[in-house]
Amino acid sequence: MRSDVAVVAVGGLRGGTDTRVRSDVGSSVGRGAGSCAGSGRRLGIMGGTFDPIHFGHLVAAEEALVQFNLNTVLFMPTGAPPAKAHRQVSSAEHRYLMTVLATAANPDFNVSRMEIDRSGTTYTIDTLHALRDIYGPAAGLFFITGADAVWEIVAWKDAEKIADVATFIAATRPGYDLEAARKAHLETETRFKIECMEVPALAISSTELRERVASQRSIRYLTPNSVVAYIDKHGLYRSGHGPYGTQP
Ligand code: DND
Numbered sequence: 001m002r003s004d005v006a007v008v009a010v011g012g013l014r015g016g017t018d019t020r021v022r023s024d025v026g027s028s029v030g031r032g033a034g035s036c037a038g039s040g041r042r043l044g045i046m047g048g049t050f051d052p053i054h055f056g057h058l059v060a061a062e063e064a065l066v067q068f069n070l071n072t073v074l075f076m077p078t079g080a081p082p083a084k085a086h087r088q089v090s091s092a093e094h095r096y097l098m099t100v101l102a103t104a105a106n107p108d109f110n111v112s113r114m115e116i117d118r119s120g121t122t123y124t125i126d127t128l129h130a131l132r133d134i135y136g137p138a139a140g141l142f143f144i145t146g147a148d149a150v151w152e153i154v155a156w157k158d159a160e161k162i163a164d165v166a167t168f169i170a171a172t173r174p175g176y177d178l179e180a181a182r183k184a185h186l187e188t189e190t191r192f193k194i195e196c197m198e199v200p201a202l203a204i205s206s207t208e209l210r211e212r213v214a215s216q217r218s219i220r221y222l223t224p225n226s227v228v229a230y231i232d233k234h235g236l237y238r239s240g241h242g243p244y245g246t247q248p
Contacts, residue, residue, distance in 0.1 A: 040138035043131065044073035044169070047115075047124060047143065049081050049206065050095045052231060053102045054223040056146075056204040058109075060171040063199045064144045065108055068169060073144070074131075075099050075111045079122040082157070090236060092116035093248045101226040125158040128165040141166040142195075147177075150194060163191040171199045213237035 046061045053075075061073045077095045089095070096116050103109035114130060115122045124143065131141055143166045145153070150170040153159055179196070204222050212219050214237055220228055231237060234245040 040140070041071040041135065042069060042140040042142065043135060044068070044070040044142045044144055045076055045127070045131065045166070046073050047076045047078065047127070047145075049089060050075070050077050050099050051090045051206050052095070052098050052209055052223060052227055052236070054204045054206060054209055054227075055221075056202040058102060058224075059202055060144060060146065060197075060199050061109065062106075063171065063197055064142065064169045067197055068142060068195065070108075070142060073109050075103055075109060076115055076127060077111070079116045079118050080120065082121050082123065090245070091248070094230075094234065094236060094245065097248055098227050098230055101230055102224045104226075123157040125156070125162050125165070128162060132165055142169050143167070144169045144171065146171050153192065160191065163193065167193040167195060169195050169197050171197050172201065210237040214239065 044061065044064050046057065046064075048057060050057065057075075061075070064070060065073050077092065077099050079092055081089065093116075096111065096113060100111050103111055115127055118126070128141060128143070132139070135141075143162075145168060147170050150168065153162065153168065156162060209219050209222060212222075213231060219231070231245075234248065236245040238245070
């Protein structure tokens with residue numbers, strides 16, 4: 001597969017006229033954005049390492065799309081993620097391509113290369129500022145996270161500035177107490193805007209998928225078949241620790 005498969009720039013309103021603009025990757029967000037800027041659209045951003053992407057991520061994104069009436073969800077695979085310094089992460093191209101495969105059939109899901117093409121450690125604040133520049137002040141930016149991440153965003157780089165740029169949508173995830181997280185934020189008097197969202201409980205994690213592959217157990221029905229096939233084709237996760245597999 002070419003690594004420059006087409007993705008779709010953010011386009012028209014769901015249920016309305018579809019004005020999506022196809023563009024080549026590398027400028028997946030930037031090109032076509034001129035038609036979007038200043039239109040007040042609601043953009044969901046599903047940031048993740050996606051090593052690998054699985055149905056938990058996809059269900060959370062779909063629920064956010066519907067429950068918060070978003071125009072689109074932009075999947076944003078991280079380049080060099082700050083939170084994963086303790087372990088080897090699969091190459092950005094592998095993670096990006098698996099994300100494209102997993103989301104390809106959904107016209108409301110798009111994938112961006114913005115973070116994986118940025119050098120240095122990937123910080124969410126830089127991404128949100130770049131998206132704000134592209135989509136303009138009227139656009140609503142909604143950063144979708146699992147409930148576990150809600151505990152952690154106060155420790156992210158320039159957390160207070162993030163609070164100015166985006167609203168968080170926190171998805172329930174098995175084992176995490178969403179209300180407790182929200183109350184903790186309220187008590188710390190941060191300015192974070194956090195919306196809570198119930199999603200079907202899918203006790204799936206990327207860690208478990210990697211461990212399953214390493215111990216030769218099945219990952220079918222935990223992630224789309226296309227991702228299962230990609231992992232198999234490239235020998236990802238077989239050793240149980242990185243670096244993984246062949247080059248894409
Ligand atoms: P993860 O490495 O947790 O992604 O990164 C999530 C986002 O946080 C990325 O965009 C990072 O760049 C950003 N971040 C992290 C740390 C510091 C900073 C930024 C900073 O700027 O300083 P995963 O691939 O592990 O998971 C992606 C998302 O999906 C996460 O929000 C996770 O909680 C969620 N998730 C689930 N949600 C519902 N059901 C499940 C889930 N499994 C994962 N089963």
